[in-house]
Amino acid sequence: MIKNILIITGFSLALGLASTATAGSWNACNPCSMKANPCNPCAMEKQDKMNPCQMKMKNPCHMNPCDADGDAKKKIRSDKFQSFQQAATAGKKLWEDETLGKSGLACLSCHAGYENLNLGKRQNYPHYVAMPDDVVTLDQMINFCMINPMEGEQLDANSKDMTAMAAYFRAYRMQYLKEQRK
Numbered sequence: 001m002i003k004n005i006l007i008i009t010g011f012s013l014a015l016g017l018a019s020t021a022t023a024g025s026w027n028a029c030n031p032c033s034m035k036a037n038p039c040n041p042c043a044m045e046k047q048d049k050m051n052p053c054q055m056k057m058k059n060p061c062h063m064n065p066c067d068a069d070g071d072a073k074k075k076i077r078s079d080k081f082q083s084f085q086q087a088a089t090a091g092k093k094l095w096e097d098e099t100l101g102k103s104g105l106a107c108l109s110c111h112a113g114y115e116n117l118n119l120g121k122r123q124n125y126p127h128y129v130a131m132p133d134d135v136v137t138l139d140q141m142i143n144f145c146m147i148n149p150m151e152g153e154q155l156d157a158n159s160k161d162m163t164a165m166a167a168y169f170r171a172y173r174m175q176y177l178k179e180q181r182k
């Protein structure tokens, strides 16, 4: 392993030297350059004064997309979740709620015991689902079940309820996979 790293390091050094040797055509500001690039805004180097994502730097223009406290950030909603677990817990309540739509059913009326979720296969969304006869994202599938079997209203794409529904789906699937491994 260490030997490999040494070989790779030696190899990259050799490459580095080679490209400096042909520096005539090497562009220090080439955004595709693999070397430490003084013009690369995403360079990970510490103390890079040109890096807009540098956490220590206060951005005078309040336009730093990486600044967690930036007051110029547009929000998708006013309220937020503190953790995935919090979202999944809120989601579980929704999946059990028989009053979400007019049908008197809860999501888990049809999906208890991991039923009808095809959890074992092709779980990367978007994918084709027979019931809507379409290729859908997870959120779209949640909304499809909201307005069809549940006879309810679509959830807003940016709502906490939508995030909660999707979070519980993921938690539920992780639980399923864990049980499969036993």
Ligand code: HEC
Pocket: 095, 100, 105, 106, 107, 108, 109, 110, 111, 116, 117, 118, 129, 130, 131, 132, 138, 141, 142, 145, 146, 149, 150, 165, 169
């Ligand atoms: C009356 C029964 C019923 C209810 C109630 C219901 N669903 Fe479904 N749902 C189904 C069936 C049946 C499928 C399987 C579709 C298929 O494989 O064609 C499905 C599929 C899904 C899928 C996609 C699975 C996949 O293959 O990727 C998701 C996600 C889903 N439901 C979420 C929900 C949520 C969230 C709720 C509650 C808001 C809900 N469902 C309520 C019957 C129901």
